[in-house]
Amino acid sequence: MVSLRFPTAAVPRLPPKPVPNGVTIAATLAAAAAAAAAAAASLTLTAKSAGRPVPLPSPSAPLWASLSLADGAAPGSVEPRTGAAFPTEDAAGRxxxxxxxxxxxxxxxxxxxxxxxxxxxxxxxxxxxxxxxxxxxxxxxxxxxxxxxxxxxxxxxxxxxxxxxxxxxxxxxxxxxxxxxxxxxxxxxxxxxxxxxxxxxxxxxxxxxxxxxxxxxxxxxxxxxxxxxxxxxxxxxxxxxxxxxxxxxxxxxxxxxxxxxxxxxxxxxxxxxxxxx
Missing domain, CATH: 3.50.70.10 (Chalcone isomerase)
Structure with missing residues (x-):
């Protein structure tokens, strides 16, 4: 196995990265939230266009919960151990x-x-x-x-x-x-x-x-x-x-x-x- 070594002096020193201040952090979080909201809206539109009901997340639910539910089954229609999903109405309307x-x-x-x-x-x-x-x-x-x-x-x-x-x-x-x-x-x-x-x-x-x-x-x-x-x-x-x-x-x-x-x-x-x- 060949080992490559470089002299210490040949390695360039980079200037330290600036520590983000409160304004920068707030802006980053706002951008992330906006991106997540846009993704949620996209999933909602997809579900509506497919004719499926769109479940609404509870007020206390985190945003990513709404993302996972948008294309899922209605509450109570999934067997929890196996994940098997059932339509809320069968073909006969029952x-x-x-x-x-x-x-x-x-x-x-x-x-x-x-x-x-x-x-x-x-x-x-x-x-x-x-x-x-x-x-x-x-x-x-x-x-x-x-x-x-x-x-x-x-x-x-x-x-x-x-x-x-x-x-x-x-x-x-x-x-x-x-x-x-x-x-x-x-x-x-x-x-x-x-x-x-x-x-x-x-x-x-x-x-x-x-x-x-x-x-x-x-x-x-x-x-x-x-x-x-x-x-x-x-x-x-x-x-x-x-x-x-x-x-x-x-x-x-x-x-x-x-x-x-x-x-x-x-x-x-x-x-x-x-x-x-």
Whole structure:
């Protein structure tokens, strides 16, 4: 290795840099703030031109917070652990009530995030079916009401659970197996032992031909007259008319023993807010 050395005398001495005074510092900060404001305005215009709502930062939020939110999802529409985002309304105009996470464990040791989910409901259906009964209760009373959730599960209210896959190695066979176990237990809970044929009709819709890479979307929708519609990546794969099956699937997400308790709480809180509006 060659080492280069220079005589000390050959190195020119530069004059010391002037220390900025208060006026200079203030001017620098003002210029930086102006540049940041211009960037924020640019992002806002971009969001508006794309047709997306522009969230407003809180008065106490720093300026860079508004920069990061300008092209993000609305508050409450992102599952915090995975970052999976959900539209505040689905294609049918149903309102997002809450988001959550489905986890599972391997050998009781390692926890795996399988999919994030969003629960949607038709606001008009909620009001028509439930408002007359629950309008006399306060929002705080409705938040913890088991009867309210029981009515939501049983009434003819159009709802959708949107699943967004976050585990990259999930197979359709694993989905079938998981639904066979979880939905099967709910069918027995609400309908007794003679539910095997109904369960098989449901899981048979998840055929081997469907692939589920990370980011894939499955939608389980209760349509009018308790028709369960199943879609994978926007393609309808089948439907089954069964009040028992619709109730059993929704129970996984907002019932007594949900996959994500905080998601259920958010759903119930938003339902209460709709009924009190």
């Amino acid at each position: 309102r997002l009530l809450g988001v959550g996470l489905r986890k599972t464990s391997v050998l009781g040791l390692k926890s795996i995030d399988v999919y994030a989910f969003g629960v949607y409901a038709d606001g008009n259906d909620l009001e028509q079916q439930l408002k007359e009964k629950y309008r006399k209760f306060s929002a705080s009373e409705l938040k913890g009401s088991a009867e309210l959730i029981n009515d939501v599960l049983g009434q003819d209210i159009q709802m959708t659970v949107r699943l967004q896959i976050v585990y990259g190695r999930l197979s359709i066979r694993s989905v079938r197996s998981a639904f066979e176990k979880s939905v099967g237990s709910r069918l027995q809970k609400f309908g007794g032992q003679d539910t095997k044929e109904l369960l098989q009709s449901f899981v048979a819709l998840f055929k081997d031909e469907y692939k589920l890479p990370k980011g894939s979307v499955i939608e389980l929708s209760r349509e009018s007259n308790h028709v369960l519609k199943i879609s994978i990546e926007g393609e309808e794969v089948g439907s089954i008319q069964s009040k028992l099956l619709c109730r059993s699937i929704l129970d996984l997400y907002i019932g007594d023993d949900p996959f994500d308790k905080s998601a259920k709480d958010n759903v119930q809180e938003n339902i209460a807010s709709i009924l009190q509006s």
